[in-house]
Amino acid sequence: MSPRRSYDQYCSAARALDAVGDRWTLLIVRELLAGPRRYTDLHADLPGVSTDVLASRLKDMEREGLTTRRRLPPPGAAYVYELTARGRGLLPVLEALGAWGAGELGERRPTDAVRAHWFALPLLRALREAGAGEGLVEVRLEEGDFHLYADARAEGEDGPVYGEGPAPGEPDARLVLDAATCAALGRGEVGLRDAVRDGRVGVTGDGTAAKALREG
Numbered sequence: 690m691s692p693r694r695s696y697d698q699y700c701s702a703a704r705a706l707d708a709v710g711d712r713w714t715l716l717i718v719r720e721l722l723a724g725p726r727r728y729t730d731l732h733a734d735l736p737g738v739s740t741d742v743l744a745s746r747l748k749d750m751e752r753e754g755l756t757t758r759r760r761l762p763p764p765g766a767a768y769v770y771e772l773t774a775r776g777r778g779l780l781p782v783l784e785a786l787g788a789w790g791a792g793e794l795g796e797r798r799p800t801d802a803v804r805a806h807w808f809a810l811p812l813l814r815a816l817r818e819a820g821a822g823e824g825l826v827e828v829r830l831e832e833g834d835f836h837l838y839a840d841a842r843a844e845g846e847d848g849p850v851y852g853e854g855p856a857p858g859e860p861d862a863r864l865v866l867d868a869a870t871c872a873a874l875g876r877g878e879v880g881l882r883d884a885v886r887d888g889r890v891g892v893t894g895d896g897t898a899a900k901a902l903r904e905g
Contacts, residue, residue: 708753709779713738713746715786718772718779721756723806724849725769736802750776780850784810791875803868805833809851811875812864813837819881821901824861830868836860839898861896 694711696703709715713735720726720734732743747770750756755776760768772779787810797803808830816822822839837851870889873879884890885902892902 708755709782711746711749713742714750715779715783717743717746717750718755718776719783719807719810721770721772721776722780722783722850723809723852725759725771727767727769731770734804734806755779784814787811787875788814788877791872791877794872794875797868803832805830806835806851806853808868808871808875809835809837811871812881813839813850815874815881816898819902821862821881821898823901824896824898825856825858826898827856827860827863829863829865830871832868860894862892862894862899862902865891865893 695707698704709718716735717731720731726734728743728747731747732738732740735743747756747758751758751770754773756770756772758768758770760766791811805828808828812826812828813822816826816837816839824839825836826839827834827836833853834855835851835853836856838849866884866889870879870884874881874884879887879889881890882902885892890902892899
């Protein structure tokens with residue numbers, strides 16, 4: 690195991706970067722906010738990371754108390770990685786970082802990878818700002834489906850923040866939109882209520898979130 694790196698500065702920002710400042714670490718957190726993930730699943734959703742670097746980062750994150758590793762019971766019998774409470778506490782950090790970098794999401798480059806669930810964090814913020822941050826929301830994009838928990842669990846305190854695929858049960862709202870609209874919401878160029886009113890986001894469902902968006 691490599692020695693722990695440190696800036697050796699008596700500063701909270703420096704201490705935080707000691708733990709999460711390495712390349713890929715915060716993106717691993719982004720993936721684990723969806724709940725426990727197998728190594729192979731993490732590697733598939735982190736295009737560009739080598740197997741050696743991913744293994745090294747996961748070991749470092751476990752040492753820093755950000756993640757734990759456990760074995761699933763049969764018939765799964767696979768090891769999964771999941772965030773600790775300290776790791777889940779990075780949710781607002783990732784949301785703020787995503788908002789800060791949203792202006793860089795211009796036209797998608799030919800070399801850019803994309804996964805539908807990468808839009809979950811900006812959509813969580815957009816739902817809160819629209820006053821619809823409650824319940825289970827299913828999102829349908831051309832790139833795929835994902836779901837998110839726009840309620841207390843979205844604060845990262847307990848359970849997954851979002852997940853790949855359709856909602857595990859009847860959602861409070863279903864949203865249909867495209868990646869360009871997701872990027873515009875993340876940049877703050879349009880609010881979610883306005884996007885619904887303009888027909889850029891389709892909303893169905895009878896839950897509180899769906900009603901709040903349609904009444905906007």
